[in-house]
Amino acid sequence: MVRTRFAPSPTGYMHIGNLRTALYTYLITRKAGGKFILRIEDTDQERYVDGAVDIIYNSLRQAGMYWDEGPDVGGDCGPYIQSQRRDIYKKYALDLIEKGGAYYCFCDKERLDKIRTVQEASKIVPMYDRHCRALSASEIQEKLDSGVPYVIRQKMPLTGTTSFDDKVFGKIVVENSTLDDNILLKSDGLPTYNFANVVDDHLMGITHIVRGNEYLSSTPKYNLLYNAFGWEIPTYIHVSPVMRTSTKKLSKRDGDASYQDFIDKGYLNDAIINYVALLGWSPAGENEKFTLDELIKAFDIKGISKSPAIFDETKLTWLNGEYIRDMSVEEFYANAKEYIEEAVKGDFDKKAIATLLQPRCDRFIDIPEQIDFFDALPNYDLSLYTHKKMKTTPESSLPMLQQIKEQLTTLKPWTQQGIHDLLVTMAQNLDVKNGKIMYPLRVAVSGKQFTPGGGVEIAAILGRDETLKRLDIAIDRLEAN
RNA sequence: GGCCCCUUGGUCAAGCGGUUAAGACAUCGCCCUUUCACGGCGGAAACACGAGUUCGAUUCUCGUAGGGGUCACCA
Numbered sequence: 001m002v003r004t005r006f007a008p009s010p011t012g013y014m015h016i017g018n019l020r021t022a023l024y025t026y027l028i029t030r031k032a033g034g035k036f037i038l039r040i041e042d043t044d045q046e047r048y049v050d051g052a053v054d055i056i057y058n059s060l061r062q063a064g065m066y067w068d069e070g071p072d073v074g075g076d077c078g079p080y081i082q083s084q085r086r087d088i089y090k091k092y093a094l095d096l097i098e099k100g101g102a103y104y105c106f107c108d109k110e111r112l113d114k115i116r117t118v119q120e121a122s123k124i125v126p127m128y129d130r131h132c133r134a135l136s137a138s139e140i141q142e143k144l145d146s147g148v149p150y151v152i153r154q155k156m157p158l159t160g161t162t163s164f165d166d167k168v169f170g171k172i173v174v175e176n177s178t179l180d181d182n183i184l185l186k187s188d189g190l191p192t193y194n195f196a197n198v199v200d201d202h203l204m205g206i207t208h209i210v211r212g213n214e215y216l217s218s219t220p221k222y223n224l225l226y227n228a229f230g231w232e233i234p235t236y237i238h239v240s241p242v243m244r245t246s247t248k249k250l251s252k253r254d255g256d257a258s259y260q261d262f263i264d265k266g267y268l269n270d271a272i273i274n275y276v277a278l279l280g281w282s283p284a285g286e287n288e289k290f291t292l293d294e295l296i297k298a299f300d301i302k303g304i305s306k307s308p309a310i311f312d313e314t315k316l317t318w319l320n321g322e323y324i325r326d327m328s329v330e331e332f333y334a335n336a337k338e339y340i341e342e343a344v345k346g347d348f349d350k351k352a353i354a355t356l357l358q359p360r361c362d363r364f365i366d367i368p369e370q371i372d373f374f375d376a377l378p379n380y381d382l383s384l385y386t387h388k389k390m391k392t393t394p395e396s397s398l399p400m401l402q403q404i405k406e407q408l409t410t411l412k413p414w415t416q417q418g419i420h421d422l423l424v425t426m427a428q429n430l431d432v433k434n435g436k437i438m439y440p441l442r443v444a445v446s447g448k449q450f451t452p453g454g455g456v457e458i459a460a461i462l463g464r465d466e467t468l469k470r471l472d473i474a475i476d477r478l479e480a481n
Numbered sequence: 482g483g484c485c486c487c488u489u490g491g492u493c494a495a496g497c498g499g500u501u502a503a504g505a506c507a508u509c510g511c512c513c514u515u516u517c518a519c520g521g522c523g524g525a526a527a528c529a530c531g532a533g534u535u536c537g538a539u540u541c542u543c544g545u546a547g548g549g550g551u552c553a554c555c556a
Contacts (some may be wrong), residue, residue: 007556008556009555009556011555011556041556042495043556044556046555046556047542047555047556110552112553112554116553119485123482123483123556124482125482125483125552126552126553127552143552150553156524157541169485169486169487170487172486173485174485175484176485178483178484178485178552180552182553184555184556185554186554188554189553192553192554192555192556193555193556196556212550213485213486213549213550214548214550214551214556215517215551216486216550216551216554217484217485217486217550218550218551218552220485229532240486240487240549240550241549241550243549246548246549248547249547249549275493278493278505279493280493282493282494282495282504284495285504286495286503286504286505288493288505288506289525302554305493305494306486306487306488307487307547307548308487308493308549309487309493309494311491311492311493312491312492312493312506312507314492314507315492315504316526316547316548317505317506318505318506318507319506321519325519327510330527333515338538347555358519359519359520360517360518360519360520361518366493370496383528387516388551389516390515396530420515423515424511427515433515434514434515435514435516436515436517437515438513438515438516439516441515441518442515446485446516448516448517449515450516450517450518451517452517452518453515453516453517454515454516454517455515456515457515464503471486
């Protein structure tokens with residue numbers, strides 16, 4: 001039975017890199033029919049951020065990733081919050097000392113700083129000098145009895161190598177002599193990540209560990225821990241980071257890198273998930289569009305790439321547009337409504353506006369500025385009437401608009417089709433291209449060069465009175481020109 | 482700096498000793514068209530470098546360069 005975990009530390013928002021790690025973990029798990037566990041790694045009380053746990057819950061749920069065990073849903077391996085597992089770590093740390101894989105260290109911060117300073121000055125790799133590793137049993141007991149603060153350190157082998165096979169990176173080998181005797185249990189009694197994650201992963205029966213590749217070089221240490229306890233080593237799947245640029249990791253400072261920010265910008269969850277899946281993973285076929293369920297079927301660890309991937313919002317935007325265009329008109333309207341109403345307060349047919357918007361909308365957030373002319377005609381420049389391709393100028397537009405106005409005044413009923421047919425007929429009678437008439441109308445009713453839909457569609461939505469009003473304005477201005 | 486890892490077009494990437502080196506986004510051109518989009522068609526654009534191994538290297542090995550990670554009582 002495959003069991004995995006997503007184990008974030010509650011230090012703030014959920015950025016895209018975290019989300020992707022969670023997603024890959026989730027996909028691997030669901031594909032294998034396993035259990036997905038959520039564990040909160042809050043052993044560093046200094047970095048703890050209030051509300052961060054809720055952000056994790058909400059983001060994961062909104063993204064459609066549900067966990068089988070976790071702090072809020074329970075499970076057989078709880079508690080799932082590390083700060084509540086304090087006693088467990090202590091017990092295992094002591095146990096490890098018994099087994100010869102760890103030892104007490106009474107060195108204080110000052111001594112540690114001092115040796116580090118010396119080592120750095122002489123350009124040696126800073127490492128604990130293993131002073132306390134040589135303490136005798138009686139010396140240890142004496143210090144313990146007199147209440148000297150202590151930490152528990154991992155006892156690394158001095159010679160040989162440690163290796164493991166990573167599913168993404170392959171075989172990794174390190175010299176044991178380069179391994180530091182890291183602290184397992186801090187003087188505050190809480191474990192370090194190094195220790196807590198190993199103990200918890202084992203106790204929670206985790207079989208596959210998916211995490212960022214910043215852990216690649218410390219994984220041998222964890223394996224040494226598993227070995228010292230006599231525990232089975234899990235399968236490792238390390239993934240490369242998501243980058244903002246080729247040299248910088250994605251971070252909030254460089255832009256909106258959090259999942260929630262993208263949602264707030266009007267990106268669809270499905271598009272975000274789909275794009276994030278593609279960042280660092282490539283499907284077997286040519287298809288690039290996947291729903292979460294489809295991803296579960298298609299996902300394969302073999303497709304995960306080793307090199308870092310640069311986050312490309314342009315492609316996310318395109319994908320988002322694809323999802324928008326795939327929506328039914330009702331679905332699109334339901335999503336776009338609030339953005340439309342943000343810009344259009346007047347009594348216009350919002351659904352008709354939505355229809356115009358759907359094929360030319362990649363992000364909901366872009367909607368308001370596309371339709372801001374409905375409520376109020378912008379004070380546009382007459383040079384807008386000049387359009388090379390349509391072969392129009394302010395001068396050529398004036399007579400067209402005058403005729404349009406005349407015809408429209410008596411048109412009934414006032415429908416898009418009716419307006420369209422009327423204008424096309426007019427073009428035929430005058431023996432001019434449609435654009436010669438249509439383009440000036442668009443400018444007159446919208447005051448813009450580019451609009452969703454053309455003059456006909458806009459006039460239909462605007463209604464007869466408003467359309468004629470705007471035509472009058474245009475005609476007056478052109479006559480005065 | 483030591484150690485570990487990475488390196489195919491601007492970006493994501495396929496490739497797994499012999500290919501005209503896929504595809505997608507972006508970009509450019511054309512078509513469609515009442516603008517802009519959508520859609521369709523087409524173009525430009527890449528194996529970091531140097532040695533090996535081999536009949537033959539994008540692919541295997543070793544260097545070089547560039548980049549990332551890690552060396553905490555952070556995770």
